[in-house]
Amino acid sequence: MARIISGTDISREIRAGIAEGVAALGEEGIKPTLAAVLVGSDPASEVYVRNKAQACQRVGMGSRTLNLPEDIEVDELFGAIDGLNADPQIHGILVQLPLPRHLPYKQVLNRVAPHKDVDGFHPLNAGLSFVGDPEGFVPATPAGIMKILEWEKVPTHGKHAVIVGRSLIVSKPLASLLMAPGPNATVTLTHKYTVDLASHTRMADILIVAVGKPGLITADMVKPGVVVIDAGTTRVVDPEGKPRYRIAGDVDFEGVSEVAAAITPVPGGVGPMTITMLLSNTLEAARRTSGATSSTLPEALVGSGKRGRRSSS
Ligand code: NAP
Numbered sequence: 001m002a003r004i005i006s007g008t009d010i011s012r013e014i015r016a017g018i019a020e021g022v023a024a025l026g027e028e029g030i031k032p033t034l035a036a037v038l039v040g041s042d043p044a045s046e047v048y049v050r051n052k053a054q055a056c057q058r059v060g061m062g063s064r065t066l067n068l069p070e071d072i073e074v075d076e077l078f079g080a081i082d083g084l085n086a087d088p089q090i091h092g093i094l095v096q097l098p099l100p101r102h103l104p105y106k107q108v109l110n111r112v113a114p115h116k117d118v119d120g121f122h123p124l125n126a127g128l129s130f131v132g133d134p135e136g137f138v139p140a141t142p143a144g145i146m147k148i149l150e151w152e153k154v155p156t157h158g159k160h161a162v163i164v165g166r167s168l169i170v171s172k173p174l175a176s177l178l179m180a181p182g183p184n185a186t187v188t189l190t191h192k193y194t195v196d197l198a199s200h201t202r203m204a205d206i207l208i209v210a211v212g213k214p215g216l217i218t219a220d221m222v223k224p225g226v227v228v229i230d231a232g233t234t235r236v237v238d239p240e241g242k243p244r245y246r247i248a249g250d251v252d253f254e255g256v257s258e259v260a261a262a263i264t265p266v267p268g269g270v271g272p273m274t275i276t277m278l279l280s281n282t283l284e285a286a287r288r289t290s291g292a293t294s295s296t297l298p299e300a301l302v303g304s305g306k307r308g309r310r311s312s313s
Helices: 008-029 044-056 072-086 107-111 121-131 140-151 171-179 197-201 253-257 270-290
Strands: 034-037 062-068 092-097 161-165 187-189 205-210 226-229 234-237 245-248
Touching: 008 044, 008 253, 008 270, 034 197, 034 270, 044 171, 044 270, 072 092, 072 107, 092 234, 092 270, 121 171, 140 171, 161 171, 161 197, 161 234, 171 187, 171 205, 171 234, 187 197, 187 234
Parallel strands: 034 062, 034 092, 161 187, 161 205, 205 226
Antiparallel strands: 234 245
């Protein structure tokens, strides 16, 4: 039976360290603060934003939520983001996805000043992470998955990591982190058009799944002793349950637990780690403004003029 890796437990310890960092900055008069931009009233997005705000408060950080109407014009949204970029009290900005269809989400994400882009979605941060430059903010979910592997002392060196999914938010940055010098894993990325997915997943020493299809990975698709990280998060209606929905991962947890050496549950695995790494990035962004650690990003890239200047609180 697989060992269950609790992202909740790991998060608790890491967040205690983050709270200490926040308190130390407080002595310099800086309150690390995360702003969330929420467009519309998607119930799942509202829950995610509320959870992030609560997590901020629990470690002593500030949080601000900008609730914007579903039918907002793109220029108005840009204006709101520019305001946050220029606000020295705000150190991190996240735009909650998905956005309403009429909004060009790539352009919206690109509007966030890179030095406040604690989600790591701006192309500058994606590029810096890709070349292994620590100046780049790494997206929170892949950062959280790497932290789980490190915390649990899962060997990666020379191991075969198979990732199911190829998204920009989770899988691609994760592939680059796993294959980098240090972790030194051999990485296979799979996607919707991969032929015979099981032939790949069965080769994995570490299997990471980020698709959004509950039950996609079954026990016959993994080899004995594999470490399974399930990033999938799908709201599934449960007519019997209270509440009437539950969050499901991509892995058949019961079946795969019989074969794997270790596995993350959903909920309680990758989810809390994602929020933890978001807090960690926000603390880092605030430290950079304080000069506690220096950013070497050129001024032109950290934002100027109407894109907002580096904050100096
Ligand atoms: P996404 O952008 O929709 O990407 C899903 C990926 O899965 C795509 O690359 C897609 O392939 C691939 N895929 C779809 N069907 C497949 C199949 N049958 N076999 C193999 N690959 C398949 O989603 P995402 O943003 O990466 O998120 C993935 C999941 O992780 C979602 O459930 C999301 O809610 C969850 N998530 C959780 C957290 C957290 O904090 N726990 C954070 C982020 C995301 P193509 O590229 O070919 O379409």
